[in-house]
Amino acid sequence: MDRGQADILVGDLASALGIQALKLDDGGMCILALEEGPERVIVSIGHNVGAGALDLMCCLDSVDPSPRRNAEALIANADNPPNGAVTLAAEPKTGAYVIQRRFFGPEFDDGGLPAAVVTFVDDALAWAKRLNAIEDEPRPHQVGSLPGLNLRA
Secondary structure, eight states, X not given: OOHHHHHHHHHHHHHHHTOTTOOOOTTSEEEEEEEETTEEEEEEEEEEXXXXXXXXXXXXXXXXXXXXXXXXXXXXXXXXXXXXXXXXXXXXXXXXXXXXXXXXXXXXXXXXXXXXXXXXXXXXXXXXXXXXXXXXXXXXXXXXXXXXXXXXX
């Protein structure tokens, strides 16, 4: 996909959303803020010249990183099928989880980029919910007192 094709796809998204100002900037990027119920999702859309693709990216800022969540994200990346898969990553400076998906063009369904963005946002919200459901660390087992028990060593 060249820059002209990317501009057309983003233009289709702008028309579908009624946001005529939505366009790729000189660097091939644009940012879209969407609200779905109480959730707010910010999607970065970028034309990747080297890959000939559009990259969608969203930070899961509602999820606090933890070792158990990192393990779940790593396992999920290994389990995802190559086509249509999203990739979870961690932002190097903050450790925040980022969800990414690359589109080369032919894999867009009839709904084009607008439908792909909806699916991507749904995936991002589902991942945030899934990762937030994981407890940071197992809770320590509480041992109650044992009345009348005399222990000697």
